[in-house]
Amino acid sequence: MWYVTEQDTPSTRRERLRRILEDIAADNEEVEPPGELELNTSLTDDLGLDSLDMAEMTVRLEDEYGVDVFADDVVDEVGEVLEKLDR
Amino acid sequence: MTVFWTDEERGVEWTYERLVEELRSRDERRPVVYESDPLEVKLQLLLAVLSREQLTLLDAEFPTETIREIGYDPATVDETTPVSVEIETVDDLRDRLAATPDEWRLDLCTSGTTGTPEPVTQSFEGLTRSVRTGERFTDDVWAFAYNPTHFAGLQVLFQAVLNCNQMVYVFERSPSGIETDIRRHGITHVSATPTFYRLRLCRLESQCETVRRLTSGGERFEPSLRDKLSTLFPNAEFRNVYALTEAGSLLESDGETFRIPDRYTDRMRVDDDGELLIHQSLVTDETTAELNGEWFHTGDLVEFTDEDRFRFVARESDFVNVGGYRVNPHEVERRIADADGVTAATVTARESSVTGNILVAEVVPDPSTDPEAAVAAAEEAVSSLERWKQPRIVEPVEQLAESRSGKRIR
Numbered sequence: 001m002w003y004v005t006e007q008d009t010p011s012t013r014r015e016r017l018r019r020i021l022e023d024i025a026a027d028n029e030e031v032e033p034p035g036e037l038e039l040n041t042s043l044t045d046d047l048g049l050d051s052l053d054m055a056e057m058t059v060r061l062e063d064e065y066g067v068d069v070f071a072d073d074v075v076d077e078v079g080e081v082l083e084k085l086d087r
Numbered sequence: 088m089t090v091f092w093t094d095e096e097r098g099v100e101w102t103y104e105r106l107v108e109e110l111r112s113r114d115e116r117r118p119v120v121y122e123s124d125p126l127e128v129k130l131q132l133l134l135a136v137l138s139r140e141q142l143t144l145l146d147a148e149f150p151t152e153t154i155r156e157i158g159y160d161p162a163t164v165d166e167t168t169p170v171s172v173e174i175e176t177v178d179d180l181r182d183r184l185a186a187t188p189d190e191w192r193l194d195l196c197t198s199g200t201t202g203t204p205e206p207v208t209q210s211f212e213g214l215t216r217s218v219r220t221g222e223r224f225t226d227d228v229w230a231f232a233y234n235p236t237h238f239a240g241l242q243v244l245f246q247a248v249l250n251c252n253q254m255v256y257v258f259e260r261s262p263s264g265i266e267t268d269i270r271r272h273g274i275t276h277v278s279a280t281p282t283f284y285r286l287r288l289c290r291l292e293s294q295c296e297t298v299r300r301l302t303s304g305g306e307r308f309e310p311s312l313r314d315k316l317s318t319l320f321p322n323a324e325f326r327n328v329y330a331l332t333e334a335g336s337l338l339e340s341d342g343e344t345f346r347i348p349d350r351y352t353d354r355m356r357v358d359d360d361g362e363l364l365i366h367q368s369l370v371t372d373e374t375t376a377e378l379n380g381e382w383f384h385t386g387d388l389v390e391f392t393d394e395d396r397f398r399f400v401a402r403e404s405d406f407v408n409v410g411g412y413r414v415n416p417h418e419v420e421r422r423i424a425d426a427d428g429v430t431a432a433t434v435t436a437r438e439s440s441v442t443g444n445i446l447v448a449e450v451v452p453d454p455s456t457d458p459e460a461a462v463a464a465a466e467e468a469v470s471s472l473e474r475w476k477q478p479r480i481v482e483p484v485e486q487l488a489e490s491r492s493g494k495r496i497r
Contacts, residue, residue, distance in 0.1 A: 051442050052442060052474055052475060056479040059439055059445060070439075
């Protein structure tokens with residue numbers, strides 16, 4: 001079961017991803033708060049997400065958009081994640 | 088005249104005399120029972136035992152697809168066969184039940200470990216191993232709090248019938264309905280799953296002084312739950328039972344930990360992996376139980392709390408893999424359920440293409456606790472665990488998802 005609660009546009013998707021990453025950063029001091037997301041921001045190298053953080057991000061996105069962004073290949077940059085959600 | 092069965096939800100009350108009359112008057116019975124009416128399930132079971140004919144009990148919760156999977160045709164399961172039960176009195180009923188031969192067999196299904204129910208064959212001895220009869224049991228009044236086709240429910244049925252006790256069906260009742268039933272009928276004994284205690288009986292609004300015994304089993308029973316129940320049932324003794332569908336009741340305790348009784352020291356043991364094994368002589372289901380040599384692997388893992396006492400920590404199949412780590416969701420669930428402001432919790436594995444699984448939790452806040460505070464308390468309760476054991480998503484819910492059997496859906 002998944003649903004989108006607000007108007008679904010590229011900018012709302014980016015904002016939603018930013019909020020999820022903020023939540024993850026709030027729970028893990030190793031993760032940098034995302035600030036303004038750039039498309040080439042690396043989730044692992046720039047923000048410091050580890051596999052569990054990535055798994056949480058993926059599950060939360062899947063709950064909202066019905067897309068498993070890691071289903072087919074490894075994604076690491078913000079732009080790659082948003083591209084998966086665009087499909 | 089003693090009442091046999093009360094079901095306030097359906098407006099039904101039968102005495103034992105009415106039961107005998109009904110059993111005598113039936114000229115047909117069903118060899119396979121797939122039935123949602125709890126009283127009819129009991130009648131069919133008693134007809135089978137009294138006529139010494141085999142019976143198969145299918146859980147009414149099974150969808151028809153499952154019925155097909157386990158080898159039955161949903162279109163023909165209600166077929167009947169002639170029966171004649173020659174009993175005149177309630178004493179005849181009890182005498183004939185007590186004289187059930189060793190050869191009599193009942194087929195029932197366990198929930199299985201693969202998701203598909205597995206048929207298990209039971210003898211009357213296995214079903215009634217824990218039944219006690221005698222003068223001191225004559226005034227007992229039972230709350231019947233199980234799915235009527237489940238093993239623990241059958242044990243309550245025979246305990247009650249062999250002592251001519253009243254049973255009050257509370258399995259489908261709300262907490263307030265249960266409270267009314269306890270007061271109206273003077274219920275003295277309750278046997279239920281820990282989940283039923285957590286979600287229903289812990290929500291009673293005032294103390295119930297008539298209840299003398301609370302019995303549970305089937306899942307871990309945390310000490311905090313027992314504390315809550317002690318307040319609501321101040322006169323009740325507590326009994327925790329470890330039973331297997333394949334073997335009947337095996338261990339009893341007044342708390343969370345068990346010890347192997349002297350009579351079973353040669354027939355029960357814990358192996359090097361912490362799994363409880365029982366000797367084949369205790370297995371009543373000789374047809375389907377998987378034996379490894381002389382020993383049956385229960386799949387239940389224990390940890391010792393001192394030299395000879397242990398507690399159950401998990402079923403072997405309950406472990407999940409999170410990022411390469413083997414994790415027991417029950418361990419995490421236990422911590423969260425014990426947190427202040429949390430009434431109940433469930434921790435489940437959520438599939439992740441990143442780490443295989445991650446844990447997620449649902450918590451039911453205490454009525455006086457803000458949902459956000461309950462979530463914070465849950466997160467705090469697991470903050471000292473390894474990161475892969477910490478639920479990554481904790482959601483407050485009004486109640487945990489549960490099946491009709493009262494078991495939480497995982």
